[in-house]
Amino acid sequence: xxxxxxxxxxxxxxxxxxxxxxxxxxxxxxxxxxxxxxxxxxxxxxxxxxxxxxxxxxxxxxxxxxxxxxxxxxxxxxxxxxxxxxxxxxxxxxxxxxxxxxxxxxxxxxxxxxxxxxxxxxxxxxxxxxxxxxxxxxxxxxxxxxxxxxxxxxxxxxxxxxxxxxxxxxxxxxxxxxxxxxxxxxxxxxxxxxxxxxxxxxxxxxxxxxxxxxxxxxxxxxxxxxxxxxxxxxxxxxxxxxxxxxxxxxxxxxxxxxxxxxxxxxxxxxxxxxxxxxxxxxxxxxxxxxxxxxxxxxxxxxxxxxxxxxxxxxxxxxxxxxxxxxxxxxxxxxxxxxxxxxxxxxxxxxxxxxxxxxxxxxxxxxxxxxxxxxxxxxxxxxxxxxxxxxxxxxxxxxxxxxxxxxxxxxxxxxxxxxxxxxx
Numbered sequence: 001x002x003x004x005x006x007x008x009x010x011x012x013x014x015x016x017x018x019x020x021x022x023x024x025x026x027x028x029x030x031x032x033x034x035x036x037x038x039x040x041x042x043x044x045x046x047x048x049x050x051x052x053x054x055x056x057x058x059x060x061x062x063x064x065x066x067x068x069x070x071x072x073x074x075x076x077x078x079x080x081x082x083x084x085x086x087x088x089x090x091x092x093x094x095x096x097x098x099x100x101x102x103x104x105x106x107x108x109x110x111x112x113x114x115x116x117x118x119x120x121x122x123x124x125x126x127x128x129x130x131x132x133x134x135x136x137x138x139x140x141x142x143x144x145x146x147x148x149x150x151x152x153x154x155x156x157x158x159x160x161x162x163x164x165x166x167x168x169x170x171x172x173x174x175x176x177x178x179x180x181x182x183x184x185x186x187x188x189x190x191x192x193x194x195x196x197x198x199x200x201x202x203x204x205x206x207x208x209x210x211x212x213x214x215x216x217x218x219x220x221x222x223x224x225x226x227x228x229x230x231x232x233x234x235x236x237x238x239x240x241x242x243x244x245x246x247x248x249x250x251x252x253x254x255x256x257x258x259x260x261x262x263x264x265x266x267x268x269x270x271x272x273x274x275x276x277x278x279x280x281x282x283x284x285x286x287x288x289x290x291x292x293x294x295x296x297x298x299x300x301x302x303x304x305x306x307x308x309x310x311x312x313x314x315x316x317x318x319x320x321x322x323x324x325x326x327x328x329x330x331x332x333x334x335x336x337x338x339x340x341x342x343x344x345x346x347x348x349x350x351x352x353x354x355x356x357x358x359x360x361x362x363x364x365x366x367x368x369x370x371x372x373x374x375x376x377x378x379x380x381x382x383x384x385x386x387x388x389x390x391x392x393x394x395x396x397x398x399x400x401x402x403x404x405x406x407x408x409x410x411x412x413x414x415x416x417x418x419x420x421x422x423x
Contacts, residue, residue: 027101030083031072033062033071033072033073033074033084033086034057034075035051035074035076037076039075039076041075044073044075044081044082044096047407049408049409050092050095050096051092051093052091053091053092053093062086062088067086067088067193068160068161068163069160070084072084073101082098082101083096083103083105084096087193089193089194090193092158095136096141097141110167111174111175113139113140114171114175114176116139117139124401127149128149128176129147129148130146131144131400131402133145135412136412137404137406138404141161142193143156143157143168146232148224148232150178151178151180151207151224152178153184153230153231154168154169154183154202155183155184155187155190156183157187157189165183169202180205180206181201182200182206183201184230185197185200187229199225206225207225210222211224211231212293213232215265216240216241216244216268217265217268218267219290220232220286221259221286222259222286227259227282227286228258232259233261234403235367236262236365236415236417238401239365239397239417242419243262243325243363244262244268244271245269246322246323246361247266247271247323248270249270249272250271250322250323251272251274251321251322252275252322252323252324252325253275253277253323253324254275254277254325255277255325255326255328256278256326256328257277257278257287258283258287258327259283259287260300262363263275263276263325264287264290264294267291267299267300272299273299274300274301275300275321276303277303277304277305278302278304279304279306307348308347311348320355320356320360321357322359322360324360325362326349327363328344328348328365330414331344331345331366331368331371332368332370332371334370337370338371341370342376345379345380346386349362349381349386349387350383350384350387351383353387353389353422354389356389356422359421359422359423361394362384364376365415367415368414369410372410373416376416377393377418384420389423390422391420391421391423393419394420394421395418397415397417397418398413398415398416399414
């Protein structure tokens with residue numbers, strides 16, 4: 001991922017202001033895009049926020065719209081369904097922004113959406129460290145914003161948000177008072193939208209180092225400029241807390257540890273020792289620093305390496321743990337990868353299960369959109385069985401409350417956590 005501290009590349013194109021700037025068109029002059037006759041308009045009326053490329057009439061005028069342009073979506077009988085943003089180069093060709101086809105998407109519009117999101121988070125948390133915007137579920141399709149005190153990390157993962165970046169950032173500063181906004185351009189979603197991968201500071205000054213985040217009794221260090229995703233996984237907060245309840249007096253193995261997510265929470269709750277395993281030396285260094293900052297660095301150790309290889313090797317040795325956690329990246333990020341992803345989850349469970357002491361606990365997580373809970377649960381259970389163990393599920397966890405789910409969009413409910421007690 002390339003890093004820069006500039007917003008010049010993302011200034012609107014002055015040569016084509018009407019197409020490049022979503023709020024520059026008056027509602028009366030907006031283009032119209034229309035569903036094909038066989039497309040079901042009811043799902044849009046009932047709240048589904050996406051239109052796929054094969055559902056839309058793509059005539060020459062529609063094909064001529066630049067990525068991120070606004071348009072009025074109509075059903076096949078020419079009845080308006082709402083205001084959408086169009087990207088003909090994306091599989092998701094249109095995203096619903098507003099039920100009102102005459103809405104003006106400007107700084108004030110963003111401020112209203114952000115204020116609603118902020119009000120919810122302020123009810124959940126005493127301190128400003130949380131996911132502020134969770135894309136479609138917060139009414140900002142493709143936009144993710146994580147807040148770290150006075151710094152916000154923004155992921156504009158859809159073309160319209162990139163085009164409207166100036167108004168979005170201005171509204172974010174207005175509503176929250178953050179002093180720094182970082183545009184994180186990493187990840188698969190932006191490439192699918194035809195966007196660049198240049199991370200930048202778009203407001204204020206870059207952080208001088210990792211940001212300390214207090215969570216579940218531990219201190220985590222998040223690298224907001226160069227770390228994975230936005231630097232910390234707030235979505236696992238509640239699952240960390242549940243696993244920590246099982247950690248008192250336990251030896252803990254945290255696989256795919258990242259910056260120490262489960263391990264540090266477990267140590268804060270009374271774990272006697274924890275081993276963090278990850279392929280990233282940089283992430284493990286932050287985990288070690290977090291353990292030291294939390295006051296239990298003497299109980300935390302790290303091991304760098306491929307998780308599957310490490311588990312294979314550890315399975316040949318005598319060491320066992322009362323609590324083992326596996327929190328991998330998405331093995332099935334999309335439907336074409338589903339079968340291979342489920343095999344990977346099964347293999348992971350098979351390798352991890354033998355490392356759990358009798359009567360101990362195995363926590364298995366999935367952040368794959370394509371693998372629903374039932375498929376992930378079945379793959380995990382098969383893997384445990386193939387590992388020679390039997391178990392009972394004692395808890396099923398999901399993303400924390402700052403990651404709301406849009407009921408009509410299954411993809412917004414992506415995180416699953418299963419806690420097994422093994423015989």
